[in-house]
Amino acid sequence: MAAEVYYQAIGTLQSHSYLNNLNHHQKHQNNLVTLVSRDFISSNGLSTRRSNCTGQRNCSVIRSLASQTSVVDPVLSPSRSNAGDTYKKSNEAALILIRHGESLWNEKNLFTGCVDVPLSKKGIDEAIEAGKRISSIPVDVIFTSALIRAQMTAMLAMTQHRRGKVPIMMHNESEQARSWSQVFSEDTKKQSIPVIASWQLNERMYGELQGLNKQETADRYGKEQVHEWRRSYDIPPPNGESLEMCAERAVAYFRDQIEPQLLSGKNVMISAHGNSLRSIIMYLDKLTSQEVISLELSTGIPMLYIFKEGRFIRRGSPIGPSEAGVYAYTRRLALYKQKLDNMFQ
Numbered sequence: 295m296a297a298e299v300y301y302q303a304i305g306t307l308q309s310h311s312y313l314n315n316l317n318h319h320q321k322h323q324n325n326l327v328t329l330v331s332r333d334f335i336s337s338n339g340l341s342t343r344r345s346n347c348t349g350q351r352n353c354s355v356i357r358s359l360a361s362q363t364s365v366v367d368p369v370l371s372p373s374r375s376n377a378g379d380t381y382k383k384s385n386e387a388a389l390i391l392i393r394h395g396e397s398l399w400n401e402k403n404l405f406t407g408c409v410d411v412p413l414s415k416k417g418i419d420e421a422i423e424a425g426k427r428i429s430s431i432p433v434d435v436i437f438t439s440a441l442i443r444a445q446m447t448a449m450l451a452m453t454q455h456r457r458g459k460v461p462i463m464m465h466n467e468s469e470q471a472r473s474w475s476q477v478f479s480e481d482t483k484k485q486s487i488p489v490i491a492s493w494q495l496n497e498r499m500y501g502e503l504q505g506l507n508k509q510e511t512a513d514r515y516g517k518e519q520v521h522e523w524r525r526s527y528d529i530p531p532p533n534g535e536s537l538e539m540c541a542e543r544a545v546a547y548f549r550d551q552i553e554p555q556l557l558s559g560k561n562v563m564i565s566a567h568g569n570s571l572r573s574i575i576m577y578l579d580k581l582t583s584q585e586v587i588s589l590e591l592s593t594g595i596p597m598l599y600i601f602k603e604g605r606f607i608r609r610g611s612p613i614g615p616s617e618a619g620v621y622a623y624t625r626r627l628a629l630y631k632q633k634l635d636n637m638f639q
């Protein structure tokens with residue numbers, strides 16, 4: 295199918311605001327992300343409405359980092375719709391975020407944090423389903439946390455990718471590990487996707503709540519207290535990390551290790567966790583510490599951003615591998631899918 299066909303979809307998408315588009319996706323796919331106070335997203339007045347940051351140290355750090363990004367949509371803006379050359383010349387990359395599929399402890403409703411538990415049967419199915427949704431989106435490098443549930447999710451998702459590249463875990467923990475895991479064929483390397491695991495993308499450390507049942511904890515300490523531990527920005531659970539503390543390491547890692555990949559045009563997938571991803575989304579979408587409280591991520595639903603000219607544009611979640619809208623977002627995505635369609639005709 296020709297790339298132009300995908301561009302036709304832009305005509306229909308142009309009339310959608312960023313938020314409408316997001317809502318359209320959400321309607322069709324079980325709430326990838328829930329933002330209770332959404333009005334800020336469609337507004338240009340982000341900075342004026344964002345004076346209510348309650349976080350202390352890191353809040354200002356996050357906000358100054360975030361000030362480099364924007365939710366303005368250059369891809370779908372009418373003035374750009376016919377600017378084919380502009381698309382060609384501009385440097386852009388896809389960024390896929392995915393929270394791991396349901397884990398055995400999600401299933402049991404236990405606080406998990408940095409405890410390293412695997413996916414449940416349902417989580418395995420979710421990861422495979424997630425893989426189908428992104429199976430026509432190019433992935434050049436994968437970042438996961440150091441935890442098995444995020445790694446399982448990434449690996450299972452990639453089994454569904456139409457390009458058929460093999461994800462390979464990088465082992466840089468020692469010189470010997472690096473040397474013993476070398477690949478000596480350039481051709482094979484080209485058919486591989488490096489997978490980089492980092493503790494900085496781990497779930498936030500839940501301290502003394504790890505292993506406790508969420509409902510029983512609420513019964514014992516009160517719903518409000520537990521909600522504060524779970525969703526406030528800067529109040530940590532007993533001996534654990536607040537979201538602010540989690541953001542400090544996860545966002546720093548994103549900026550230092552992941553953004554350079556995107557800047558060089560590489561398409562990146564991040565498989566991580568509810569709270570490490572919430573903190574990264576806070577950075578990408580310039581959410582305040584108040585706004586992030588209402589951000590919830592579903593397990594196993596991938597979310598696509600386009601990184602273009604230093605800005606992150608949230609595109610919602612691909613519904614399926616053939617959904618025209620997703621591939622219409624950029625010429626590169628359209629061409630990539632067209633190539634895959636030709637290969638597998």
Ligand SMILES: O=C(O)[C@@H](CO)OP(=O)(O)O
Binds near residue numbers: 405407497524568
């Ligand atoms: O238990 C956890 O580690 C997290 C994510 O599952 O829970 P919460 O939703 O409370 O942040």
